[in-house]
Amino acid sequence: MKEGYELIYKRPGTLTDRRMSYCPGCFHSTIHKFMMEIVEEMDIQDKTVGVCPVGCSVFAYHYLDIDMQEAAHGRAAAVATGIKRVLPDRIVFSYQGDGDLAAIGTAETLHACNRGENFTFIFINNGIYGMTGGQMAPTTLDGQITSTCPYGRDVDTAGMPLKMAEIISTFEKVAYVERVSCNTPANARKAKRAIKKAFEYQMEGLGTTFIEVASNCPSNWKLTPEESLKWLEEKVFPYYPLDVFRDVKKLKKEE
Amino acid sequence: MAQKGYVEIAIEVCKGCNLCVIHCPTECLALNTSDTNSYGLHYSTLAKPEDCIGCANCAVMCPDAAITVYREKKEKRPNPRKGGNSG
Ligand SMILES: Cc1ncc(C[n+]2csc(CCOP(=O)(O)OP(=O)(O)O)c2C)c(N)n1
Ligand code: SF4
Ligand code: SF4
Numbered sequence: 623m624k625e626g627y628e629l630i631y632k633r634p635g636t637l638t639d640r641r642m643s644y645c646p647g648c649f650h651s652t653i654h655k656f657m658m659e660i661v662e663e664m665d666i667q668d669k670t671v672g673v674c675p676v677g678c679s680v681f682a683y684h685y686l687d688i689d690m691q692e693a694a695h696g697r698a699a700a701v702a703t704g705i706k707r708v709l710p711d712r713i714v715f716s717y718q719g720d721g722d723l724a725a726i727g728t729a730e731t732l733h734a735c736n737r738g739e740n741f742t743f744i745f746i747n748n749g750i751y752g753m754t755g756g757q758m759a760p761t762t763l764d765g766q767i768t769s770t771c772p773y774g775r776d777v778d779t780a781g782m783p784l785k786m787a788e789i790i791s792t793f794e795k796v797a798y799v800e801r802v803s804c805n806t807p808a809n810a811r812k813a814k815r816a817i818k819k820a821f822e823y824q825m826e827g828l829g830t831t832f833i834e835v836a837s838n839c840p841s842n843w844k845l846t847p848e849e850s851l852k853w854l855e856e857k858v859f860p861y862y863p864l865d866v867f868r869d870v871k872k873l874k875k876e877e
Numbered sequence: 878m879a880q881k882g883y884v885e886i887a888i889e890v891c892k893g894c895n896l897c898v899i900h901c902p903t904e905c906l907a908l909n910t911s912d913t914n915s916y917g918l919h920y921s922t923l924a925k926p927e928d929c930i931g932c933a934n935c936a937v938m939c940p941d942a943a944i945t946v947y948r949e950k951k952e953k954r955p956n957p958r959k960g961g962n963s964g
């Protein structure tokens with residue numbers, strides 16, 4: 623370090639040195655980074671347990687230097703339920719894509735939330751099946767082109783894109799639901815704060831916490847990382863607004 | 878004028894996504910288009926070091942945590958808002 627200067631930011635020690643397999647500009651990496659910054663700041667490295675999905679983040683355990691458990695496709699919420707119930711003093715999260723959480727795993731997700739399982743969902747909604755080559759997901763936007771809807775999603779036959787944050791915010795035992803993104807420094811900082819808040823609520827035993835990330839997939843959207851931010855702002859946020867959809871602490875105050 | 882801040886970018890970690898470059902408020906970063914890292918990717922560099930203010934926007938945006946940020950140490954001056962009744 624040059625003399626007269628102080629360190630403002632460095633890569634968290636809780637991220638391994640391994641090069642992340644994600645494409646350039648992919649928010650999977652950004653969220654990994656924030657989660658590990660939080661684990662370092664809260665000093666909970668030996669108390670945090672993550673559950674990996676099937677999807678691009680299937681190898682998250684290579685990068686997050688904490689205890690991790692791989693789950694079968696869509697079953698992360700069930701696995702996280704088991705871990706948290708057996709080890710209630712741990713900070714437990716499931717980390718899942720939209721195909722994992724909102725297609726094959728919808729049942730596990732909804733029932734875990736309905737039971738108010740006291741762990742945190744980190745839901746990476748990029749509107750597509752990234753890992754398998756860009757097929758339509760339940761969250762693909764109306765008219766959005768993917769490899770399995772080359773003329774654009776037809777909502778008459780495929781239904782409307784699922785708004786998971788809004789749906790989950792209706793469950794009474796859910797403590798906190800927020801949708802965030804990482805398209806600007808301000809929003810990215812907010813995303814980190816939301817994840818930290820979710821962990822804090824979990825440590826207070828308040829119930830399920832659910833952070834949806836309006837994420838990107840430059841590779842399968844066939845856009846540059848920079849263009850993927852524009853797509854988020856112009857197409858994704860109007861349908862998937864960034865907001866806090868449920869906060870039990872605020873609800874209690876209003877009572 | 879002394880530099881307010883500076884950054885170090887881990888060349889082999891950088892994937893050349895350009896997100897740090899477009900979000901730097903003083904436009905002092907740029908991809909090095911005449912060189913690549915061992916993955917064949919153009920990497921980000923502090924092209925105008927004199928303009929860096931150490932705000933860390935680049936590090937917040939960098940998906941791969943490739944950026945380390947430093948800022949000039951400030952002399953601790955008493956804060957006029959604290960300790961008085963200036964309201
Ligand atoms: C039982 C089962 N069905 C299907 C697959 C194929 N598959 C792998 S990943 C995936 C979806 C990934 O999409 P998403 O969860 O959105 O994650 P992303 O890669 O976009 O982050 C599918 C369908 C599988 N591995 N196992
Ligand atoms: S395919 Fe998409 S979601 Fe997967 S790593 Fe690449 S950009 Fe990210
Ligand atoms: S610290 Fe701020 S001013 Fe310096 S390079 Fe990064 S974004 Fe630009």
Ligand code: SF4
Binds near residue numbers: 647890894895897
């Ligand atoms: S944001 Fe990170 S990975 Fe992307 S160009 Fe800048 S330093 Fe490289």
Ligand SMILES: [Mg+2]
Binds near residue numbers: 720746747
């Ligand atoms: Mg996906």
